[in-house]
Amino acid sequence: MSEAAVLVIGGGIAGIQAALDVADQGVKVYLLERTPSIGGHMAMLDKTFPTLDCSLCILTPKMVDVARHPNVELLTYCELLDIKRADKGFEVRVLKKARYVDESKCTGCGICMEKCPVRVPSEFDQGLGYRKAIYMPFPQAVPRKATIDPDHCLYLTRGKCRICEQLCPAKAIDFKQKDQEITLKVGAIIVATGFGLLGVEGLPEYGFLPSENVITHLQLERMLSSTGPTRGRIVRPSDGREPRSVVFLTCVGSRDERANPYCCRIGCSIAVKQALLLRERLGPKADICICFMDMRTYGRGLEEFYSRAREEGIRFIRGSPSDIRVLPDGSLRLTAFDQATGKLLELRADLVVLVVGITPPEGLRELASLLKIPVGPDGFLLEAHPKLRPSETPITGIFLAGACQGPKDIAETTAHASAAAMKAASMLSKGYMVGEPFVAVVDEARCRGCGRCEEVCEFKAVEVVEDGGRLVAQVNEALCRGCGSCAVRCPTGAINIRNFTGQQMLAQAAVAAR
Secondary structure, eight states: OOSSEEEEEOOSHHHHHHHHHHHTTTOEEEEEOSSSSSOGGGGGOSEETTTTEEHHHHHHHHHHHHHHOTTEEEEOSEEEEEEEEETTEEEEEEEEOOOSBOTTTOOOOOHHHHHOOOEEEOTTTTTSSEEESEEOSSTTOSSOOOEEOTTTOHHHHHSOOOHHHHHOTTOOBOTTOOOEEEEEEESEEEEOOOOEEOOOTTOHHHHTOOOTTEEEHHHHHHHHSTTSTTTTOOOOTTTOOOOSEEEEEEEESBTOTTSBOSOOSSHHHHHHHHHHHHHHHHOTTSEEEEEESSOOOOSTTHHHHHHHHHHTTOEEEESOOSEEEEOTTSOEEEEEEETTTTEEEEEEESEEEEEEOEEOOTTHHHHHHHHTOOBOTTSSBOOSBTTTBTTBOSSTTEEEOGGGSSOOOHHHHHHHHHHHHHHHHHHHHTTSOOOOSSOEEEOTTTOOOOOHHHHHOTTOOEEEEEETTEEEEEEOTTTOOOOOHHHHHOSSSOEEETTOOHHHHHHHHHHHHO
């Protein structure tokens, strides 16, 4: 475990791209993912806009490349426990959760999954499909190894069954496996934790509809996918019938003070893409409508993408529905004011698709607290400078990649990830971690060793030690971030920030006042 290594937190497209770029520079990479497979949200998509190329067709080769790269070590089904600053980098504690499957023996044949009697809703299929208690999240999973869900396995919960163990030809099932704690020493960290999706429970016009026929755009992606729960067929979840009319509602929770006051940036493009795919699947007779506030399909090729949708008969209504009712036959009635015509319209749909807003992923604030990096008012991680240092954080050695910094599409995400990778590799190529220029310094003649500076330092950079028979504070400059808390707390003025002493600040103020 070398300190000249990089930890990438998150195994989505941002983490995969960053890991590949760093590894290609000859640097060791640990790619940490909390689910059993890398791939992230991109693996859930059917097609990508505006080219409509197969998402997994372009993602799977990268997943395989990163798994096979000699400089990359995959740490899937793992959770981050703790991160501490070390003299030349970071010490990271990771919990490797028990799969109850020996990864060195498992061939991914799938016999155990076929025979397992337990079915539970699939997280990967957004609750529209089912998986077994022993499972792989999706057919192209990397690593292609089975995982036993301890919350639903009959043997682990009730002490009976063990069919998978009896039928596994590779003898890979191991119910004696335990969680393991791993310690890594790395010189840099790239945060690539991705994003979450807004729950609509807090929006009364959407959250309390007793209808299975109101779905999110990500659920529709799983329907569109040939490997999804419906094998690519578009159906109403309530009865399995093909819908004759579909209404998309964009900006659900986005640009809304009750939820996300910011734009999700990709929602309009998602709605146009999915509408075009539905036109292809459902045929020209299907009524497909998009209700929007503003159509923000920015970027190369996306204006033509929008024009193509209009040419193919997809209706666009500038207005958000204020009322949605569930009818006895399971269809839905929507009332919307069309700003273009000034008319109040009544729409009827067999299927309603909510293009929900993008949020910070679960646990991002806790991770930010561990890393000592700032979080913006929107809940996403803050970069060191929004224009000049967009992939760096104020903490030396920690970098940002992808949607953990804010909503991004795939192209922006991979570009951002590559930038973070090059920044990390460049820093490590110097052979040391660059320190902060402004760190705390102690005037030992004035220090009385009271320890108050040590109490307030959240970076553990100050320590009171015995020196020549007296107690005195010492500063570890590799850990100090120059925040100044110690200087404020010191009762004798013995500790200050280098080049920011009280006398220097007063002198600057005097010059400015002239």
